[in-house]
Amino acid sequence: MLRISEIVRFFFISFREQPIFSTRAHVFQIDPSTKKNWVPTSKHAVTVSYFYDCTRNVYRIISLDGSKAIINSTITPNMTFTKTSQKFGQWADSRANTVYGLGFSTESNLVKFSEKFAEFKEAARLAKEKSQEKVELASTPSQGGAVKRNLLPVSKPVKKQESAPDDLQSPSTVDSINGTDEGRVTPDTPKHTEARAELSQNALPSSHSSSSVSKHWEAELAALKGNNAKLTAALLESTANVKQWKQQLAAYQDEAERLHTRVTELECVSSHSTVVKSQRTDLNQTIEELEFALKIKEEELERLKVEVESANEFQSHKDALLLKLQDTESRNQALEAHLSDLEQRLESDQQEREAFRKSLRSLLELLDSKISELTELRDSLAKLLEAS
CATH class of the missing domain: 2.30.29.30 (Pleckstrin-homology domain (PH domain)/Phosphotyrosine-binding domain (PTB))
Structure with missing residues (x-):
């Protein structure tokens, strides 16, 4: 607030x-x-x-x-x-x-x-x-006939940009804004037994395919988690190195200021001009070496910034994969529920068929007994007809 x-x-x-x-x-x-x-x-x-x-x-x-x-x-x-x-x-x-x-x-x-x-x-x-240019121009002294000195560039303090956290998950309100909500389609109830059997056969490969896709995303997510752990370790190590380099930079700046002060003192002593020149040459060489070391450290800091940005890109990719995995799991659960419903219906149909077959068998047995009785009656009537 x-x-x-x-x-x-x-x-x-x-x-x-x-x-x-x-x-x-x-x-x-x-x-x-x-x-x-x-x-x-x-x-x-x-x-x-x-x-x-x-x-x-x-x-x-x-x-x-x-x-x-x-x-x-x-x-x-x-x-x-x-x-x-x-x-x-x-x-x-x-x-x-x-x-x-x-x-x-x-x-x-x-x-x-x-x-x-x-x-x-x-x-x-x-x-x-x-x-910054205006400040530098305003702070530059104008001294007539003064000897030009090699000034050590003042390094800008490194401001560590606060990066987004490792796991940023958008809330449901953001999903509704982005239009990522998908409508659920209610499957039509089949009217005939053949249609039910066909739907059950088609539902099995769909569930297998969704489970294979889910396993694929899980494997990719595990790989991303490993890469994220490596990048986190590298980031922590680079942070420790940055702190050490800042301490070295402060020590280098103190040393440079001390050397500049020493050069000024030596220039004031005119009786030792030869010694002053040699010492000044050595000091200038030392300053150049320090500037070169500072340049190397700045390049290293730029490389670490690039690594941090790549880690943020990996994190965003990981978030997208998590959303896809959740969507796949929800679809897989819906397909499994539909498959269980179809299996229950198929089992009830099989039970009805079995009962119908049993009733037909009993009817056939009754019909066979009636046919045998009619055959015996016919034979007896034929015998009576022949006897008469």
Whole structure:
């Protein structure tokens, strides 16, 4: 929940400026306790808008549900908007310490919102670079005849973007928004015994095929779980390495500042110019080596960021496979219920046939006895006729 001062600022911005881009969507936030499930922050679709704050030169995503501010996210160059399905997207906000999710009514609205996010993210990056250039130009001293020094570049602090949790499952409301609910078709009741037998024969391969598909998805899910565990271990190891590299970077920066101070002191001593030049050469070489080491560490950090993004892609793929597996299991259960119903009907038909056969046999035996009696009567009448 946002503070009252932030809500007042939202209303001030809304009255002062018009939104750059607006759309309607269902808003969700990640559960802070589990970091796995989505919690809806709006009961219905609300307006989500991009605002530009000219005083701070930043872009923000703002959404209000009545008088309650449910989104206040400042777009930074480190943010990434991820489309997890055809109508659902999410992004992590490290400042708000949460992950926002939006469920759109159509796929085109999601695509437009994602394009605007990338556009304003690039604009925020350019604005940040311009502000840094202005600060550097303002902080550069103008000293006449001063000796130019090789300055060690100040490394930017690495902001770890808060990634989405390992297991993000969209709620049922998101499924209804995305239109993934499938209607259940009630099978027609067969009228004749042959139709029932044919349906039972056709239902058996369907159940076998659905079970084989289910096993296939389960095997693929198990493989993805193994890959996810490996990536998690690699991520933990890389996090530990990043902390160690940050400590080394701080030590390198302290060493560089100490070396620059030493160079300044040596330059002030004019009586030892030859010694100062040699020491300065050594110090410059040491600074170059430190800069090269810093460059290698920055490249390693970029590689780790790419690995984290690939882990997020694996997670989204895993979520899609889980949804497909649940759908397959529900269909398999429906087919099994239909098959059991057909088997019961077939068993009852067989019992009826067996009873009918028994009644026919008894009738045939009775008919045979009557025919034998009639035959004996005929023979006796024939004998009487011959005797007379």
